[in-house]
Amino acid sequence: MHVSSHSSSNRQSYNIAVVGSGGIGKSAITIRFIQSRFTDEYDPTIEDSYRKQLTVDNAKYTIDILDTAGQEEYYMMREQYMRNCDGFLLVYSISSMQSYDELLNFYHQILRVKEVEYIPIVVIGNKSDLESERQVSFKEGEQMGCNISGPFFETSAKYGLNIDVAFQSLVRLLRDNGGEYNKTNDIENAASSVSSSCINEEMIDAKINNSHIKEIDVCSSESSSSQKKVIQGGSSQKLENKSAMGIRKRQQQSQNSNDGSSSSSSSDNCCVIC
Numbered sequence: 541m542h543v544s545s546h547s548s549s550n551r552q553s554y555n556i557a558v559v560g561s562g563g564i565g566k567s568a569i570t571i572r573f574i575q576s577r578f579t580d581e582y583d584p585t586i587e588d589s590y591r592k593q594l595t596v597d598n599a600k601y602t603i604d605i606l607d608t609a610g611q612e613e614y615y616m617m618r619e620q621y622m623r624n625c626d627g628f629l630l631v632y633s634i635s636s637m638q639s640y641d642e643l644l645n646f647y648h649q650i651l652r653v654k655e656v657e658y659i660p661i662v663v664i665g666n667k668s669d670l671e672s673e674r675q676v677s678f679k680e681g682e683q684m685g686c687n688i689s690g691p692f693f694e695t696s697a698k699y700g701l702n703i704d705v706a707f708q709s710l711v712r713l714l715r716d717n718g719g720e721y722n723k724t725n726d727i728e729n730a731a732s733s734v735s736s737s738c739i740n741e742e743m744i745d746a747k748i749n750n751s752h753i754k755e756i757d758v759c760s761s762e763s764s765s766s767q768k769k770v771i772q773g774g775s776s777q778k779l780e781n782k783s784a785m786g787i788r789k790r791q792q793q794s795q796n797s798n799d800g801s802s803s804s805s806s807s808d809n810c811c812v813i814c
């Protein structure tokens with residue numbers, strides 16, 4: 541169920557930041573999405589920006605993705621990219637309760653910096669393959685999505701699970717100014733879509749019994765298609781004082797004409813509107 545009845549943006553390009561604590565897989569998610577591969581190199585100091593073209597619901601979009609790094613500890617330094625970005629992937633690791641707890645700090649800072657009540661955000665619980673190390677339940681992830689009015693996905697950058705649908709979901713939010721997640725969009729509609737209990741318990745039970753990466757509520761997602769990419773090295777941009785923060789920076793660009801869904805599972809996705 542994607543939303544088209546709300547105010548739609550005519551924009552065809554958006555700036556997105558991948559945000560969260562260090563070591564939770566921001567770079568792995570971004571590289572999986574851009575390059576359809578998994579990297580287990582971990583360099584917390586590299587900040588990259590990427591460009592990718594993707595098609596969502598038959599419309600083409602260019603998205604600039606900032607894979608943030610190092611700013612986790614530099615509260616003030618985050619403000620610049622927050623101001624510049626239209627939408628955010630807020631990421632924690634299911635194997636780190638601390639990274640989960642820190643998400644609300646990021647969220648509140650984004651709202652404060654942008655001075656708005658709603659901002660297009662998708663919540664991601666990454667490393668869903670690390671079941672034996674799980675510290676954050678699926679339900680807690682959904683609760684976080686409810687708290688910040690955003691769709692929630694558990695992903696595995698390692699296995700390419702739910703990565704593409706998470707990005708597509710964010711593009712739809714940007715296009716629809718949040719759709720049903722933005723309660724200020726359409727008061728009547730929003731009121732009727734708000735359920736008294738934040739999470740549908742039946743859905744959760746089905747989810748838990750099944751697996752952590754299958755859908756609990758249906759968002760449309762697109763079928764896979766083959767993907768051609770050109771990755772180009774580039775110059776650094778955007779962040780100032782990066783040397784003071786020990787951040788190394790690259791820029792990569794991916795031009796393609798697909799819907800960005802080739803690398804992940806076919807249609808596993810989940811969103812809860814609460």
Ligand SMILES: Nc1nc2c(ncn2[C@@H]2O[C@H](COP(=O)(O)OP(=O)(O)O)[C@@H](O)[C@H]2O)c(=O)[nH]1
Nearest residue numbers: 562563564565566567568580582667696697698
């Ligand atoms: N098992 C598993 N490991 C992951 C996953 N995503 C990232 N990692 C690993 O976690 C470490 C940190 O990832 P990275 O993307 O550099 O984290 P960042 O600091 O948030 O950018 C690396 O060793 C990655 O290989 C995942 O989905 N599953």
Ligand SMILES: [Mg+2]
Nearest residue numbers: 566567584609
């Ligand atoms: Mg990183």
